Amino acid sequence: MPAARLAADVRAGRLTAAEVVDAHLARIAERNPVLNALPVVYADRARRAADEVDALVAAGRDPGPLAGVPISVKENIDITWSATTQGWRGGVYAVPAEDATVVRRVRDAGGVPIGRGNMPDFGMRWDTDNDLYGRTLHPLDATRTVYGSSGGDAVAVATGMSAIGLGNDFGGSVRLPASALGICGLRPSFGRVPRAAVRVDPVMPTLQQFSVNGPLARTVDDLALALGVLEGVDTEDPVSLDVRPGAELPRRVAVTRTPPGGGVDDDIAAGVDAAAAALAAAGWAVEHVDPPHLEEAALLWRRLACTDMAISLAPDRLPVPLGRSATAFLRDGTAAAVPYESAADYAQAWARRAVIAADWRRFQREHPVILGPVATERLPAVDFDLGGPDATTTAWRMLRLVVAVNFLGLPAVTVPAGTDRDRLPVGVQLIAPLHADALALTAARDVEAGISAF
Known part of the structure; x- marks a missing residue:
């Protein structure tokens, strides 16, 4: 229930x-x-x-x-x-x-x-x-x-x-x-x-x-x-906010079926197409167009995250070592991502984030909701993110639209969009402008209802 x-x-x-x-x-x-x-x-x-x-x-x-x-x-x-x-x-x-x-x-x-x-x-x-x-x-x-x-x-x-x-x-x-x-x-x-x-x-x-x-x-x-x-502001959390409802946004969707930076599995693409059809049937204006700087946003997320993890989870900072798989992931991920070595490069990456966020905000004035895959490949085997630096890069690349959302702090709802050839779930995500969480949920409801009706 x-x-x-x-x-x-x-x-x-x-x-x-x-x-x-x-x-x-x-x-x-x-x-x-x-x-x-x-x-x-x-x-x-x-x-x-x-x-x-x-x-x-x-x-x-x-x-x-x-x-x-x-x-x-x-x-x-x-x-x-x-x-x-x-x-x-x-x-x-x-x-x-x-x-x-x-x-x-x-x-x-x-x-x-x-x-x-x-x-x-x-x-x-x-x-x-x-x-x-x-x-x-x-x-x-x-x-x-x-x-x-x-x-x-x-x-x-x-x-x-x-x-x-x-x-x-x-x-x-x-x-x-x-x-x-x-x-x-x-x-x-x-x-x-x-x-x-x-x-x-x-x-x-x-x-x-x-x-x-x-x-x-x-x-x-x-x-x-x-x-x-x-939701709601918390005096114990210095970045929590008291968010008021914003202006109503148009029901327009940008579909990024194959996010820039790699390919997409046919079964995943079919899930995105089904979600787009559900939105169109619910009265949304649907256009196939990619958001700006997506690959760069994913890359900056990776390097900044790996830089911070390499510092905060270093062996000399932990009284008890990380587990075996976590140790391997941290080692391989930082080797592949190339953490920032200078304060200037680290600061420049954060500075670039503001430029990318501004361009996304302009993009979402015209296309408030972005529809795309969660992962661009079908559900992988256990430990898919282990196996050396190349494996961590492959994992990150198939999740590029996911981590771009984290990089920009945007709301996103994942909703089921059918199954793949092995009858395993396929999910899509609906990404809205900052603090337009209600709009992402509205779009997700329409996908949920439309997929169920197919």
Whole structure:
């Protein structure tokens, strides 16, 4: 059931939160031992939280818009119920003193945390595996990746272990797993949804600018429901914003079927075409035109991200080493990306970002929504992002439209657009101008409805 319907039924007394949580815990017991999506499960705490929701309903009070909805929380988002490990062996004792703002807002809205979503070390791989908890498996084909880094949450949502997943997206970490599992994912605009509080430790510039918290769900409406709970300024997050609704934008779409910088698989292109047809049928003006500087934006994202990771995750900075696969990915990725060696080059890359962002803003005045693939290749095998510098370059290039969005801080919604020749999900993304998250969700709804009708 969609999260919105679950919450409505709990508020109306047609279901109890206890029944909802027990049903999800039963699904976890059935599927999680094999899939390894939720390395930590909050069975007892979730049942107590559900009882609190039911007590509010019995007293005639409204528990909130997420009443009784089971939520998974990624391993790098603070919740006091367990350690925030970030998928890293060094974090096993890092139990936070308080919930992250997004978790607090979910709980205040009646949501029930049910488990922790698995992820790679510090979220830096495009596959979900680590030495602490192991690999998360794809429920349709265990030889294929679930992508990363919010892979555990995506599998949990897709298989009914949770109704909404709380993830984050630095380089596609919400949109990629959503596309792999045939569900929906939202990367909100920069600053729209609060992140972690900043206290003592410095936060690298790319993490400040490229990463946002965002939800995964089975429907676009559930993404919108989650965003309504999560968004809003937070005094603990220095880059969070209080965003007012902007002017209504025209319903015009630019389709980038083959994003500049490489090719596209025929099955992926067919998914983009199907989404474009759904939008046209819903009354959108659709034009095939590529956004500016896309390949350059992807390249700058890569070099800036690898520069910061090489510094912040260097062995002499970590009390416990990275896991084996994370170590290989960092080594090969930095070797291929060529991190900036001088402050002048690093600063120039950030300066160039403003020029590219301005050109995208001009482009999106005429074409507010950009439709394109998530990955330009079909779902790859596990560890596709390992195997040497060339493998990391191949992985980055197939994800070039994804990381360009992170580079520019734009909102993007991933929605299913059919299946490939192996009957595995194909996802597309709808990219809107900064803080026009509602427009991206509107376009995604029309794709969702149109694809379902075909």
